[in-house]
Amino acid sequence: MNRDARRPVLSVERFSLKFSRDARAPNLVDDVSFEVREGETLCIVGESGCGKSVTALSLPGLLPSPPALRVSGAARFDGRDLFTLTERDLADLRGNRLSMIFQEPMTSLNPAYTVGEQIAETIRRHRGATRSAARAEALDMMKRVRIPAAEARVDRYPHELSGGMRQRVMIAMALANRPRLLIADEPTTALDVTIQAQVLALIRNLQAETGTAMVLITHDLGVVAEVADHVAVMYAGRIVEYGTVRALFDDPQHPYTIGLMGAIPSTGRREGALVTIAGAVPSPEQMPNGCRFAPRCPFAVDRCIDEAPPQRPVGGEPGHDEESGASDTHRVACWLAPLEIHARGAPPSVQQAAA
Amino acid sequence: MSDVLQAAPLDADSAAPQPVVVEARSLTKRFGGERHLFARTPVVHAVDGVSFQVRRRETFAIVGESGCGKSTLGRLLLRLIEPTDGRVLFRGNDITDLSGTPLRRLRREMQIIFQDPFASLNPGMTVEQIIGEPIALHGLAHGAEKRERVAQLLRTVGLQPTYADRYPHEFSGGQRQRIGIARALAGEPTLIVGDEPVSALDVSVQAQVINLLEQLKAQLGLTLVMISHDLAVIRHMSDRVVVMYLGEIVEHAHVDELFDTPLHPYTQALLRSVPASRPDARRERAALSGDLPNPTAPPSGCRFHPRCPHAKPLCSEARPPAETLPGGRRVACHFWRDIQHAGSSPPLAAGPGAKLAERLALYRERQTGAAR
Numbered sequence: 001m002n003r004d005a006r007r008p009v010l011s012v013e014r015f016s017l018k019f020s021r022d023a024r025a026p027n028l029v030d031d032v033s034f035e036v037r038e039g040e041t042l043c044i045v046g047e048s049g050c051g052k053s054v055t056a057l058s059l060p061g062l063l064p065s066p067p068a069l070r071v072s073g074a075a076r077f078d079g080r081d082l083f084t085l086t087e088r089d090l091a092d093l094r095g096n097r098l099s100m101i102f103q104e105p106m107t108s109l110n111p112a113y114t115v116g117e118q119i120a121e122t123i124r125r126h127r128g129a130t131r132s133a134a135r136a137e138a139l140d141m142m143k144r145v146r147i148p149a150a151e152a153r154v155d156r157y158p159h160e161l162s163g164g165m166r167q168r169v170m171i172a173m174a175l176a177n178r179p180r181l182l183i184a185d186e187p188t189t190a191l192d193v194t195i196q197a198q199v200l201a202l203i204r205n206l207q208a209e210t211g212t213a214m215v216l217i218t219h220d221l222g223v224v225a226e227v228a229d230h231v232a233v234m235y236a237g238r239i240v241e242y243g244t245v246r247a248l249f250d251d252p253q254h255p256y257t258i259g260l261m262g263a264i265p266s267t268g269r270r271e272g273a274l275v276t277i278a279g280a281v282p283s284p285e286q287m288p289n290g291c292r293f294a295p296r297c298p299f300a301v302d303r304c305i306d307e308a309p310p311q312r313p314v315g316g317e318p319g320h321d322e323e324s325g326a327s328d329t330h331r332v333a334c335w336l337a338p339l340e341i342h343a344r345g346a347p348p349s350v351q352q353a354a355a
Numbered sequence: 356m357s358d359v360l361q362a363a364p365l366d367a368d369s370a371a372p373q374p375v376v377v378e379a380r381s382l383t384k385r386f387g388g389e390r391h392l393f394a395r396t397p398v399v400h401a402v403d404g405v406s407f408q409v410r411r412r413e414t415f416a417i418v419g420e421s422g423c424g425k426s427t428l429g430r431l432l433l434r435l436i437e438p439t440d441g442r443v444l445f446r447g448n449d450i451t452d453l454s455g456t457p458l459r460r461l462r463r464e465m466q467i468i469f470q471d472p473f474a475s476l477n478p479g480m481t482v483e484q485i486i487g488e489p490i491a492l493h494g495l496a497h498g499a500e501k502r503e504r505v506a507q508l509l510r511t512v513g514l515q516p517t518y519a520d521r522y523p524h525e526f527s528g529g530q531r532q533r534i535g536i537a538r539a540l541a542g543e544p545t546l547i548v549g550d551e552p553v554s555a556l557d558v559s560v561q562a563q564v565i566n567l568l569e570q571l572k573a574q575l576g577l578t579l580v581m582i583s584h585d586l587a588v589i590r591h592m593s594d595r596v597v598v599m600y601l602g603e604i605v606e607h608a609h610v611d612e613l614f615d616t617p618l619h620p621y622t623q624a625l626l627r628s629v630p631a632s633r634p635d636a637r638r639e640r641a642a643l644s645g646d647l648p649n650p651t652a653p654p655s656g657c658r659f660h661p662r663c664p665h666a667k668p669l670c671s672e673a674r675p676p677a678e679t680l681p682g683g684r685r686v687a688c689h690f691w692r693d694i695q696h697a698g699s700s701p702p703l704a705a706g707p708g709a710k711l712a713e714r715l716a717l718y719r720e721r722q723t724g725a726a727r
Contacts, residue, residue: 047557047558047559048557148645162646162647164646165646192420192421192584192647193420193584193586193625193628193629194420194624194625194628194643195420195646196628196630197627197628197630197640197643198643198644200630201640219557219558220630221558222629222630222631222632223630225630225631225632225633225634225636225637226630226631226634226637228634245634246634246635249633249634249635249708249711250633250708250710250711251708251710251711252710252711252714255718258711258715258718259559259718260558260559261707261711261715262562262715262718262719263558263559263561263562264558264562264587265562265585265587265588265590265591265592266587266590266591266632266706267586267587267590267614267626267629267632268590268632268706269611270590270591271706273566273569274562274565274566274591275562275715275718275719276559276562276563276566276722277559277562278722280527280529280530280560281557298718298721298722299717299718299721338714339714339717339718340713340714340717343717343721344717
């Protein structure tokens with residue numbers, strides 16, 4: 001299928017959110033826009049506190065409000081704005097057209113029901129299937145997520161399964177009603193590396209079969225390199241860089257993205273000490289006014305501290321996708337990108353020290 | 356492939372090998388088997404007949420997935436738990452049966468850093484009390500001198516000495532791990548065991564702590580035992596590696612040998628499971644099938660055989676002995692020679708692209724410029 005012809009399944013526009021009614025309080029998700037198309041995976045990557053999980057939980061209406069307060073924005077899905085739906089409408093969507101997978105399957109599964117009953121329940125809730133038909137379909141789903149000896153495991157309780165098997169059950173449940181959109185929040189973070197590889201391969205294959213669009217939240221750039229089509233890098237509530245996965249890895253523009261890539265040890269031959277990003281993520285009380293990364297950025301100049309940089313297109317190929325806007329356009333929110341042109345010469349701090 | 360068999364020097368800096376700091380001899384630990392009301396609890400073979408030597412100033416890594424026994428092994432080395440069988444030697448002395456004052460004195464020399472910086476520091480103690488405790492316990496300093504030592508240790512791990520009066524909850528995860536490291540250093544140990552010391556940290560903070568550990572190791576001449584499930588961290592930090600599976604060492608090699616030419620099929624599978632470093636390195640991989648077997652009933656013969664793509668009848672019948680290759684590398688597989696050429700070697704991790712490399716260089720340049 002021609003990728004460009006695919007319409008966006010989800011389109012989030014200028015979404016901002018805070019956890020306070022105080023007008024002066026900073027937005028903890030600030031002006032975030034992205035879209036995901038059929039059969040595609042958007043990875044939202046960032047460290048703890050960057051707002052990635054808050055964004056993901058807001059979409060299916062899983063963030064209690066208050067304390068969460070949407071300041072602005074829309075999330076178009078199936079011709080409707082998710083943010084304006086009633087709780088009842090959302091309940092009809094969740095597990096049906098829109099599904100979720102979370103990091104810890106043990107806390108998302110009900111310990112009092114067998115896994116087969118739980119998968120069948122989603123099928124019955126949304127499609128009104130009979131008990132026996134739903135059970136047969138649950139078993140079929142368990143086979144499709146390659147749970148070995150599914151006939152025996154369908155009547156097991158969650159605690160009787162290993163972590164990898166439980167995560168497969170979660171995936172079976174999430175995909176049982178063939179959702180158009182899957183939101184996966186760190187789905188493999190709690191798993192061992194060999195099991196992670198199995199689960200990632202499984203998600204990728206099922207997605208290719210069903211055409212489900214996926215928003216995958218992760219802190220792991222390895223997972224991004226493995227499954228993403230597009231990537232949004234978040235820092236302190238903002239998307240600082242967005243692009244195709246190739247653009248992000250071949251031509252990273254934002255100093256935070258670059259620092260992050262240099263901070264990860266490689267399984268290749270060692271190349272000196274790791275790059276570090278000085279300091280820590282700002283707390284909501286001390287959110288910087290300008291670029292939120294400026295206090296940690298080795299390139300920051302006065303303008304960065306005073307004025308938040310807008311997202312602007314960068315890189316060689318501008319958006320060639322005329323039909324659905326410019327979702328392939330590589331965008332960065334940095335005054336100094338590309339660094340080799342705008343940040344050459346002696347560091348400002350050295351100049352100051354010499355003066 | 357002859358280069359596989361070539362000896363890799365244990366210590367690149369000197370011709371003579373460094374003395375052994377800590378040694379495990381056929382260490383075994385079983386949990387359970389206690390008699391309860393009606394039945395015995397199942398026996399878990401956490402560590403089974405493990406032997407190795409850790410030499411001075413090296414970083415020795417123990418890698419494996421959850422339940423492989425790596426943390427138990429670390430605690431056995433430090434005598435924090437008692438082995439069921441086998442011996443632990445520290446600087447050539449058998450410490451397996453040590454107790455009382457001699458054991459306490461020994462504790463000064465061997466320290467541990469835990470994974471969870473939120474759980475391993477007493478929330479009711481100030482930083483000064485936390486770091487000062489081992490100093491007082493081992494009678495190293497008192498009063499003003501002790502406070503000065505605490506301040507010095509805080510500076511060593513990159514924290515301000517003024518933090519001494521604060522409590523653990525006032526710090527971020529990375530800062531707490533630094534406090535944990537300062538505490539481990541307080542007794543001036545020769546050996547530090549890190550049990551997943553960076554696993555709970557965010558990437559940028561993880562890099563800070565890894566660099567700190569490496570810098571301290573060089574500065575203070577420490578010997579490190581790193582327990583981790585993270586293969587990239589292991590590759591980056593260590594000199595030698597043992598790979599564990601269900602309580603046994605399946606492979607023991609110099610770090611570059613292990614990553615460049617893994618010999619054991621489990622090591623090969625582990626390395627194949629590591630996600631791609633770049634999107635153009637994506638590949639279809641034969642993922643390892645199945646889960647870890649139940650450790651109360653480990654498989655017969657080679658414990659890896661139910662999941663091994665190369666398993667033959669012999670593998671379920673006989674436990675493979677650890678074969679020592681020239682150069683000291685060890686592998687416990689009946690068929691490693693045949694598998695070596697089975698085309699199952701892991702792809703090399705791709706390095707950064709040209710633009711990333713250029714910008715990373717700029718980043719480093721700026722950072723050192725700003726730090727000076």
